[in-house]
Amino acid sequence: xxxxxxxxxxxxxxxxxxxxxxxxxxxxxxxxxxxxxxxxxxxxxxxxxxxxxxxxxxxxxxxxxxxxxxxxxxx
Amino acid sequence: xxxxxxxxxxxxxxxxxxxxxxxxxxxxxxxxxxxxxxxxxxxxxxxxxxxxxxxxxxxxxxxxxxxxxxxxxxx
Amino acid sequence: xxxxxxxxxxxxxxxxxxxxxxxxxxxxxxxxxxxxxxxxxxxxxxxxxxxxxxxxxxxxxxxxxxxxxxxxxxx
Amino acid sequence: xxxxxxxxxxxxxxxxxxxxxxxxxxxxxxxxxxxxxxxxxxxxxxxxxxxxxxxxxxxxxxxxxxxxxxxxxxx
Amino acid sequence: xxxxxxxxxxxxxxxxxxxxxxxxxxxxxxxxxxxxxxxxxxxxxxxxxxxxxxxxxxxxxxxxxxxxxxxxxxx
Amino acid sequence: xxxxxxxxxxxxxxxxxxxxxxxxxxxxxxxxxxxxxxxxxxxxxxxxxxxxxxxxxxxxxxxxxxxxxxxxxxx
Amino acid sequence: xxxxxxxxxxxxxxxxxxxxxxxxxxxxxxxxxxxxxxxxxxxxxxxxxxxxxxxxxxxxxxxxxxxxxxxxxxx
Numbered sequence: 371x372x373x374x375x376x377x378x379x380x381x382x383x384x385x386x387x388x389x390x391x392x393x394x395x396x397x398x399x400x401x402x403x404x405x406x407x408x409x410x411x412x413x414x415x416x417x418x419x420x421x422x423x424x425x426x427x428x429x430x431x432x433x434x435x436x437x438x439x440x441x442x443x444x445x
Numbered sequence: 446x447x448x449x450x451x452x453x454x455x456x457x458x459x460x461x462x463x464x465x466x467x468x469x470x471x472x473x474x475x476x477x478x479x480x481x482x483x484x485x486x487x488x489x490x491x492x493x494x495x496x497x498x499x500x501x502x503x504x505x506x507x508x509x510x511x512x513x514x515x516x517x518x519x520x
Numbered sequence: 521x522x523x524x525x526x527x528x529x530x531x532x533x534x535x536x537x538x539x540x541x542x543x544x545x546x547x548x549x550x551x552x553x554x555x556x557x558x559x560x561x562x563x564x565x566x567x568x569x570x571x572x573x574x575x576x577x578x579x580x581x582x583x584x585x586x587x588x589x590x591x592x593x594x595x
Numbered sequence: 596x597x598x599x600x601x602x603x604x605x606x607x608x609x610x611x612x613x614x615x616x617x618x619x620x621x622x623x624x625x626x627x628x629x630x631x632x633x634x635x636x637x638x639x640x641x642x643x644x645x646x647x648x649x650x651x652x653x654x655x656x657x658x659x660x661x662x663x664x665x666x667x668x669x670x
Numbered sequence: 671x672x673x674x675x676x677x678x679x680x681x682x683x684x685x686x687x688x689x690x691x692x693x694x695x696x697x698x699x700x701x702x703x704x705x706x707x708x709x710x711x712x713x714x715x716x717x718x719x720x721x722x723x724x725x726x727x728x729x730x731x732x733x734x735x736x737x738x739x740x741x742x743x744x745x
Numbered sequence: 746x747x748x749x750x751x752x753x754x755x756x757x758x759x760x761x762x763x764x765x766x767x768x769x770x771x772x773x774x775x776x777x778x779x780x781x782x783x784x785x786x787x788x789x790x791x792x793x794x795x796x797x798x799x800x801x802x803x804x805x806x807x808x809x810x811x812x813x814x815x816x817x818x819x820x
Numbered sequence: 821x822x823x824x825x826x827x828x829x830x831x832x833x834x835x836x837x838x839x840x841x842x843x844x845x846x847x848x849x850x851x852x853x854x855x856x857x858x859x860x861x862x863x864x865x866x867x868x869x870x871x872x873x874x875x876x877x878x879x880x881x882x883x884x885x886x887x888x889x890x891x892x893x894x895x
Contacts, residue, residue: 377482380480380508430744434740434741435741436510440510442510452557453557515584519581526630591660592657593642602786602787605808665768665770665809668807752861755854755863812887814885814888818880
């Protein structure tokens with residue numbers, strides 16, 4: 371009944387989909403989730419950096435270190 | 446007599462129920478607890494983000510990194 | 521002579537008793553200690569959240585992540 | 596010649612003696628050292644909490660999480 | 671289909687290419703990625719340090735400790 | 746030729762000599778290095794606490810938790 | 821072709837050479853790199869402490885705890 375009983379299953383289901391990643395420093399990245407690991411290191415493609423609700427810059431690919439992340443949410 | 450002698454037993458008993466998750470940065474997420482692991486990484490469904498007592502935004506699914514969490518309380 | 525030679529023995533002796541738990545962010549929780557583990561993750565029942573000496577809210581059950589705790593003291 | 600070549604030997608020699616424990620948040624606890632472990636989790640008996648050089652409150656027993664401690668000094 | 675399923679694969683693909691490395695303290699380093707490890711310790715060659723969008727200084731080689739990094743993005 | 750190729754060799758050579766230990770919170774301790782371990786937990790004898798260049802207080806023995814230390818330098 | 825494929829190889833190549841070590845607290849140490857380990861604990865000889873671009877003091881030997889370091893750069 372519960373097809374996603376572990377947190378990483380949720381990340382796995384979001385692969386190649388657009389996710390929002392919030393960092394401890396207040397930045398937000400929005401892009402396609404291409405990869406993650408058990409440290410919650412994450413790689414996004416077609417990523418945009420947001421601050422205070424605005425797009426600050428467009429980054430192609432971005433590697434985000436896991437320990438700087440607070441939440442990850444599918445768009 | 447004590448059916449929940451380990452902290453994770455309490456989280457397990459809260460699965461599929463509404464919980465409140467408070468973060469170190471002052472944000473609060475309220476939603477249904479779908480998954481957690483030993484790092485206290487947590488996944489909520491039908492999640493709302495609260496700040497200063499108000500709903501800031503509705504998120505469908507949210508993965509919360511364990512090391513950013515202070516408390517988890519069943520509603 | 522020394523029946524509690526390890527710190528966790530003290531927590532074990534406080535099980536089902538009222539304890540005060542202070543967090544790094546200045547919050548205090550008071551409740552019955554129901555569970556703890558080696559990471560000092562803690563579960564309280566009949567918990568109250570205090571701030572600046574006042575009860576802010578009553579929570580039934582609360583899971584507190586160990587790394588956010590500074591001290592635990594039996595009432 | 597050097598009877599205490601490891602740091603924990605010093606803590607062991609201070610068991611049942613009065614020690615001062617300073618925390619990262621500026622608080623100080625003074626009490627009898629009853630227990631400690633390799634994480635430097637510490638238990639004091641007859642503990643007093645000090646702030647800015649004054650006794651703020653008397654606590655019977657207090658468990659102090661190791662990662663919040665800066666120094667421990669025998670009185 | 672997905673040739674880079676792990677985050678470190680992305681760093682590996684960026685070897686000898688120009689990357690931007692942002693730190694928790696607000697500094698940014700831009701240079702050629704020469705080496706990295708599982709802690710995300712990184713070595714850049716021909717590195718420049720940026721602050722507030724300006725080049726502050728030119729460093730030949732720089733070793734950046736992983737736990738101070740927030741993101742790494744190929745230029 | 747290089748008799749101290751590992752960092753802990755330097756600490757070992759400083760045993761029973763006066764060292765300066767600087768903490769992340771801005772305090773400095775000066776005393777005789779009696780013990781250390783791989784976590785860089787340190788014990789000083791005849792220790793003095795300094796702040797802003799002045800001796801604040803004299804402590805006999807002090808145990809300093811490693812993760813609060815920035816540098817250790819022989820006097 | 822790539823003789824330094826791991827970050828620690830870069831530190832190894834800098835042994836006995838002058839390096840700049842920047843800390844999270846804004847201090848900088850300049851000296852000869854005598855030793856390092858996998859935690860990036862570092863020992864400098866003939867070290868100088870810099871702050872805001874000025875030499876604050878000269879230290880003979882200094883042990884720098886790895887987790888306080890942001891970058892290391894050969895002079």
